Amino acid sequence: MARATPRGRARGAGHPGTARPIRRLGDPVLRTACDPVRTFDAALERLVDDMFVTMYEAEGAGLAGNQIGLARSLFVYDCEDDKGRRHVGHVVNPVLVAADGDTLVEPEGCLSLPGLRFDTPRYAHAVVEGVDAKGRPVRVEGTGYFARCLQHETGHLDGRVYVDGLDGDARRAAMRAIRESARG
Template sequence: MAEVRPIVHVGDPVLHHPCEPVTRFDDELAALVAAMFASMYAAEGVGLAANQIGVPLRVFVYDCPDADGRHHKGVVVNPTLELPEIGERRLDADDEGCLSVPGQYAPLPRPDHARVHGFDAAGDPVTVEGTGLLARCLQHETDHLDGHLYIDRLPAKRRKQVLAAYREAHSTIVETPPL
């Protein structure tokens, strides 16, 4: 059984820097991918980037439906994102959330169609094309690997609100113990 690793939260430097390309497709990468799927499922997510478990490599996993309800599951190593041209884009303004900013959601317009090119865990070329939630997931996870969180795409005021709500929800009250 693959190891479930803790999810890194907003503010951790690993989330705010571009990840390094994968150069070796070996047992270590296969173990990382297995840990990523286990960690994603344990956190009840639909996608997870390697840096979200503290590993600064360009790898993400996903398991989610597209706009037609068809389920897609896989891994993309060293992804490059391809979006429709500006004049051909239709935006989907659904709410977006992130395992690294738990409990917080905000509407975020993104193109409703996306494609990533990369490699699978064995080093074979893959192209994943998606609509709906899958398109959002492909964009969201690629953003992670580029050192960006979804909140970085929000208007400044909304971003501050999301971060304040996150801090409030995750602050701990420390009481002085009785003498």
């Protein structure tokens, strides 16, 4: 997920790991439902580190496994909720167990569609359950922008991109902008 307001590299400065290329819309891996992670080892921890570095270099707020070409079910995040509290972490094998509350329509972006933002409806509250890189259970609950991020990233892991949730004139405008961006 693209950060609502870029903050620069300082946020992730000094984080261990190696940046990986981000896949763009049109790459089939983005339309692939991700496989569950079954091995919890040092390689998975390095992958999480790489994902954080990749997300920070792209000035993102979240990044899913398939966005770096791995159809593996995990994502990382660093974003604020509606009260300005910062949330940083990762979830392996996440399941969106709740998405409720008011529907908020706000601009949303994606690291796999760089430079594009479209008004996207999302619920104001979301809960994701899964495990961490060591296999320990985690439950992440978010509101506002953080809820949007949780919904966005779990969607990626099911092979969806946020523009799939648009309809009518909004969807037509988004598809037109994506085509023009690809040409240019």
